Amino acid sequence: MSESSFKIHAMELGPMENFVYLVEDIASRRCAVVDPAWEVERIMQKARELELKITDILLTHSHHDHINGIEGVLEHASAEVHLLKPEYEFWQHELDRPSLHHGGDELRLGDTTITILHTPGHTPGSACYQLGNEIITGDTLFVFGCGRCDLKGGSPEDMFVTLKNMKQRLPQDMLIHPGHNYSVKPTSTLGEQIEGNPFMHYDDEEAFVNYRQHVHDRTRDEPYSAVSRQQLKIANLL
Ligand SMILES: [Fe+2]
Numbered sequence: 001m002s003e004s005s006f007k008i009h010a011m012e013l014g015p016m017e018n019f020v021y022l023v024e025d026i027a028s029r030r031c032a033v034v035d036p037a038w039e040v041e042r043i044m045q046k047a048r049e050l051e052l053k054i055t056d057i058l059l060t061h062s063h064h065d066h067i068n069g070i071e072g073v074l075e076h077a078s079a080e081v082h083l084l085k086p087e088y089e090f091w092q093h094e095l096d097r098p099s100l101h102h103g104g105d106e107l108r109l110g111d112t113t114i115t116i117l118h119t120p121g122h123t124p125g126s127a128c129y130q131l132g133n134e135i136i137t138g139d140t141l142f143v144f145g146c147g148r149c150d151l152k153g154g155s156p157e158d159m160f161v162t163l164k165n166m167k168q169r170l171p172q173d174m175l176i177h178p179g180h181n182y183s184v185k186p187t188s189t190l191g192e193q194i195e196g197n198p199f200m201h202y203d204d205e206e207a208f209v210n211y212r213q214h215v216h217d218r219t220r221d222e223p224y225s226a227v228s229r230q231q232l233k234i235a236n237l238l
Pocket of ligand 1: 061122139
């Protein structure tokens with residue numbers, strides 16, 4: 001296999017354990033900031049240290065804790081802001097000439113191709129960004145968890161389908177970069193999530209919806225660790 005054209009740098013910022021990612025295209029020194037928020041000066045400092053030029057901003061979704069640094073970054077860098085069209089319509093926020101995408105679209109960052117996946121559930125236009133064998137999952141998929149679906153625009157039925165599609169369509173050794181540091185570890189593989197993420201154990205939509213909406217938040221604490229199918233069965237939740 002050829003050497004990867006990119007590197008993903010994680011920064012944990014702000015009071016909600018958000019992960020902001022800097023995607024580095026190695027050859028061109030271009031950089032995409034995913035979900036710029038909380039501490040713009042530290043984001044800019046990191047880009048300077050790595051000798052990167054921020055040319056793009058990628059949004060996984062429009063919640064405040066993922067977007068509150070957009071304007072700050074744009075004061076320092078002229079960057080194109082990318083998000084899915086359904087998220088822009090849901091958000092109803094004015095952005096200056098945003099690049100609106102559909103699921104499956106590809107972006108170029110120098111030599112690096114980034115595929116945008118439409119993964120609704122947490123919000124109607126939530127996106128994951130796939131780069132080679134890695135994926136930035138926002139609040140769709142956490143390590144041993146998934147985004148809540150009880151906020152405005154959330155849909156546990158959509159989340160069920162989204163997670164099922166990810167399980168079936170993405171390779172097991174794909175590396176996951178979530179939107180929050182809610183787990184015992186910052187990253188994981190899809191295979192490890194299929195084994196130990198309770199939300200990945202459901203084959204039945206109704207049971208999933210019940211677990212997501214009514215059971216999970218009162219039975220589990222952070223940091224999340226692995227939950228086996230067997231454990232859910234014993235607890236009568238599967
Ligand atoms: Fe969110």
